[in-house]
Amino acid sequence: MQLPEPDPAERDRSLRLVARLHDEIAASHGEIGFDRYMAIALYEPGLGYYASDRRKFGPAGDFVTAPELSPLFGACLAGQLAAWLPGVAPCLWEFGAGSGELAVQLLIELEALGFASVQYRIIELSAALRARQRATIAERAPHALDRVQWLDSLPDRFDGIVLANELLDALPVRLFELNQGCVLERVVTRVSEAAQTSAGVAPGEASPFALQLTSRAADPAFVQLVQARLARAGWPQPLAASGYRSELGEQAAAWVASVSERLAEGVLLLIDYGFPAAELYHPSRASGSLNCHYRHRSHAEPLWMPGLSDITAHVDFSAVYDAASQAGLSCLGYGSQAAFLLGCGLAQRFTERQNPSDPAGYAQAAQALQMLVSEAEMGELFKVIAFSRGATRAPLKLAGRDRRAALEAGDSAACA
């Protein structure tokens, strides 16, 4: 793996985070679950990836998200929201608002569509990003700032539209491995200096970053959860495979359940990359979907310099569907990001907004559009799903087919 060398300040911050991880591992009898590791690596105040001041989104950061790529993303979303808003309380609840880019786009676009009094609530874990979101809105939509409020959590009951773009993939996951059908959990442990020297590292050169993933027998509750996920994905039971590794996104499913239960009347709209369970846990995807980003390089080493890379796992949309349905929500549609954006008039919006006398701007906008919808980029890997409770029944705008049948229990592709 060839990654750009972090600067001394970044290295130092990562070392401080490693010291924090070492304390946590020592206090937890020598190991922590990967979900705990991921929570600390991403969100530890002042040190975690999302908690630091370093720029994460956009060309100068580690990755780009759809609203960072093009304002047409927000324009399309606003078109969809406008179909729901007349029937729900005029309040948007955005989780994990990143740089605040989508909030700005939606506030401006909805105003243009006649929804100028919509309230905007942001629930954001990272204090550094809250400050950034406020600054983005103050700069680009200052007149709307008094309609925006930051909350620590959702109220017990609320009405309106909840939206989250690339939130679920950032929620911590646990890791598992199958060994002759037995479920093992992969946990994070420390490699002692003695173990490093006996493995050939010269004395005095043992790495202070030395963490490793270790497979150990899983507790019965975790075994049951993994068996249930693989059964939902169509795996024959009892399990017999060896060497298969993947993730379990308990926190993403719990988040969907909790938000759905509190939604008294309104819509839940989620955009993220992922698959139905049968695809996510297909036997051919034997090393899981964990993915890290550092300065626009993807890598598969989540323990590399903790706190410097984003760590993500693909979303299990069957689990999302089950959690929302069990809380009594109805699905309004599920499809690819390309089908959604084209269904919301992306192509027409692009044509209308380009300035023919600016060829460079045109080329850049066309490239962004290509990334949003191309099958090889975000168009197919990213999915959009919406649910509702109450009067709002307007379907998700999809140019292609609605694929929700792939999420319904019993639809799993057979896995031999």
Ligand SMILES: C[S@@+](CC[C@H](N)C(=O)[O-])C[C@H]1O[C@@H](n2cnc3c(N)ncnc32)[C@H](O)[C@@H]1O
């Ligand atoms: C990958 S970023 C996506 C940012 C933004 N939605 C975008 O599309 O550009 C994930 C965001 O979710 C936030 N986040 C993660 N867990 C959260 C939680 N439990 N509640 C609220 N925000 C959370 C992160 O701090 C970050 O802002």
